Amino acid sequence: MDETQENNKTMDIKVSVKNLTKIFGNKPEDALALIEQGKKKDQIFEETHQNVALRNVSFDVYKGELFVLMGLSGCGKSTLLRCINRLIEPSSGTIEIDGENIVSMDEDELRELRRTKIGMIFQSFALLPHRTILENVGFGLEIQGTPVAEREKKAQEAIDLVGLSGYEESYPSGLSGGMQQRVGLARALASDADILLMDEAFSALDPLIRRDMQDELIELQARLNKTIIFVSHDLDEALKLGDRIALMKDGAIAQIGTAEDLLQNPRCEYVEKFVEDVNLSRVLVAKDVMKRPEPLISSDSGPRNALRLMEEWGISSIFVTGKDRVFRGLITVEGAIEAKKQGLHLKDVMITDSLTVEMDTSAHDLMPIMAETPYPVAVLDSERKIKGIIVRGSILAGLARLEVDA
Amino acid sequence: MSDILPVGEAIEAIVGWIDANFGWLLDGITTVMNILVSGFQDGMAAVPPLILIVIFAVLAFLLTKKNIKIALLTLFGLLFIYLLELWSETLLTLALVITSAAVTLAIGIPLGILASRSSAVDMSLRPILDLMQTMPSFVYLIPAVIFFGLGNVPGMIATIIFAMPPAIRLTNLGIRQVPVELIEVTEAFGATGWQKLVKVQLPVAMPTIMAGVNQCIMLALSMTVIAAMIGARGLGLNVLMGIQRVDIGGGFEAGLCIVIIAIILDRITQNVISTPHDQ
Structure with a gap:
């Protein structure tokens, strides 16, 4: 484990988040000032009615890493994920992808970034109900204006990759949850993005299917070597998938490390309490x-x-x-x-x-x-x-x- | 009219001012609408009735993804009307209703799209739509007559105003109900605003929008008799004459034809978009 961490350090940084803060509300400046003073989330809400979703979050994700953002609901992990492709606009701070600050990008640059570099996978699958599987998988390419023949060829490759061959002409409503999420995965892979953002991607699936999908993701990742940022509220999932895990609380990162780091050397009480329950035999059901x-x-x-x-x-x-x-x-x-x-x-x-x-x-x-x-x-x-x-x-x-x- | 609050007088003044200053525009609208309706009607009347009935049945079959029941309903319904010897009145009513509905949708759907994208537009349209829907439809007849005289066109204008609200409302609602994660997906893959509208919002909202189209056509049909009071012709006039002459049989026959057309148009518009299923 120590060794892989050493290796990570020498690897290229793919995504670098620095001092990222997100305030929900109409007067974020007021809340930003109070954050400078070190006030707590509840205090800030009481004084300004602004909701601090993320406060001074910084972390790096290395190329080819599977990085898990983990925490309880409301801790800001999904907000953080959406800041990385600016589905949510950060209030302050920078996010660099391949060394380029995306927060300052204009609309055209941002669109190009989303089309070519970042794929996203959603908890609720988010497939278009009026399109066949092939058309759903080709959606990203269609948006880019890829010619039909090439689009269908790449979509077909992605469908084969996730093991859905034969379902090209089916509609999403005819597929099980696990299969629908494979379509979601194929759609993100088809446009050849190097970064995948996965938002609770497997949380809506049955336990057995979820485990299969986790195994498959690990297998796919070994082959494709994407940079994956995976949001989860499930500690088991985080421990199983994550090369490194960032445990979040109240919009801040409590600790970043490998699964072993978190279990062996919890840095604060919160992390300790979180992993304390990982008396393994009690966690497993x-x-x-x-x-x-x-x-x-x-x-x-x-x-x-x-x-x-x-x-x-x-x-x-x-x-x-x-x-x-x-x-x-x-x-x-x-x-x-x-x-x-x-x-x-x-x-x-x-x-x-x-x-x-x-x-x-x-x-x-x-x-x-x-x-x-x-x-x-x-x-x-x-x-x-x-x-x-x-x-x-x-x-x-x-x-x-x-x-x-x- | 009230002496204390001169609302009625104000409306009269506005109507008079529009009539005096925009007469050329009103005349232009009348001409265009007359050309549309008579072109539509003449085109249909040029085809022998029995052939036209078969064409309609085939159209119904193709539009409803090969629903044989609706095709047969169209075939026998129209044959029934033909045998009642109300064919030319029916063609005119059909021309009036479809032209009114087409104009209504051409204005209503874009307005609905605008309302779905801007809450300000939505908020300012809402009271107007409420007014349009609750105002008794007879009230529209008065300014329609002043602006457009007597005939088919004022009837269509009153129909358009009456049938507009559901087209706007249901388009707006349909687009606003598109699940937020579908919008996120679209944005996450770098779609432009236009791509988002035509590739995701409109197709996903289509069942709701079609419900609006259906409502719009039904309301337009329900106006045929009322529009006849200001000189619109077709089946509505036959019903109106039946009332005035206490001609129970004649009024009932024309009323029955309106019902048959209503059922056919309703079944077709409800089945144009069927939700996709796995083969």
């Missing part, structure tokens, strides 16, 4: 460590099918579900063989009292449960539908993953 719920078998199915599936997947038990994946029980290999010999139905040999847990059961509570049962444990949602499966290795793997990343 069932949905974080569970595997995909496959294979499953319908309670109407027969023992032969159960045995075939177990053989195919190399497992010794399989969960039985009713309609809509509602949990019914568990079939062991012994049970299935017995049923096959005596010509019984699956439901006659199924273990109905095998243990189950909820999505947010913590790893800490999972461990004694796992110790108690020889079988895998099913993770159920409030309607008792199977959302995932936990085997003994899952928790350890989950913990190890966090520790390795940290």
Whole structure:
């Protein structure tokens, strides 16, 4: 970790933010003066009715780095991200991209910068509902005035890159959340920008899909080597993705560092409290460590099918579900063989009292449960539908993953 | 009129002044609108009725993304009107309504776009639109007659004023309702103001704008009988004569034709834009 940090220092600075302040309100000068005097956000609001969203924020992002801006809602992380392409105008301070101050750019220069250098990905996907996937991905190029043939070729490449080949002519409404966000990613990649701004990009996705997307982003990043600024409120996500993390509070940066820095040497009480909860086994919950719920078998199915599936997947038990994946029980290999010999139905040999847990059961509570049962444990949602499966290795793997990343 | 507050007198003075000083402009408008309507009507009347009915049915089919039900509705509805022997009146009414609606939309949609981009425009338009929508439509007939005389044109002017508010309001609303993140995306990718309008705002707002178009056409149709009171011809006149002569049958037949046209135009405008779905 120390080594990579050393390397970072010798690498080129891609984005450099210096003393950035953003005041929301009609008289930002008043508030700026009070910030100079070192007054707090609440005091300033009381005196001037101006809202300090960012105060004297400075940081550098290196070329090829995945930099996470992290903090609770209202800490200013999304405002900061939007200042970097000036969707929000900073009140004071400078932002340099490739050494050029973008705060002083006029409208034409800014438009050129947005078209060629910066791509953005949104929490709500923000796809145009009246356009096909191909047209959505080509949107940025269309804005630049790229000829149709070239636009479609580049859009197609981006679609292939995020694994959506075959959906070119679909409309966003026909795609799942995870697929829609792939379209968002492809749209940002199609215009060949070196900087990607990702605003809570995966926060609207199911936990399993979110994890897949995180893995995929890491993989894509290894290949494409973009400079990514990623906003997240999720510490797990920050620890997993970030080369470095800036933890924000009340519009200021509390600490910048690698995941390890933050966990090992918290510089102030706030950071300490924030990461204190990363008693890893308490932070991880069932949905974080569970595997995909496959294979499953319908309670109407027969023992032969159960045995075939177990053989195919190399497992010794399989969960039985009713309609809509509602949990019914568990079939062991012994049970299935017995049923096959005596010509019984699956439901006659199924273990109905095998243990189950909820999505947010913590790893800490999972461990004694796992110790108690020889079988895998099913993770159920409030309607008792199977959302995932936990085997003994899952928790350890989950913990190890966090520790390795940290 | 009140002696204490001379509102009525003020309005009379303004109307008189406009009539005296802008007569040339009013005459010009009358001429242009008359040319539009009679050109439209003559063009349609030149085609044999049965062929025109088939053309309309095919048009309905193509406009509604191949909705066979609406095509059949158009075909049989118009055949019914033809058999009632009200074909030429219907063509004139259609010409009046569509011309009025076209002028209304040509003014209303750009005003709606302006109102969506500037809150000042929005705020200053709002009381005027409120007035236009709540003022009983008969009141528009008086200045229309003074400015444009009797005939089809004053009827159309009254219709245009009456049908304008939903076109402006729904265009404004539709654009303002475009989700903020779609606007952010557009700006983040470096779009110009014009690109933002034509590539994102108008297409995303289109269902709402089309609801405004639909409302506008329906209101224009609802004015046909009232406009007949100041000399507009077509089906409205037949209804009005039915009232004056207590001719129940004749009035009802003409009224039925207006309903049929209303249903056909309503179904077509509601189905021109269907939300895209995954094939």
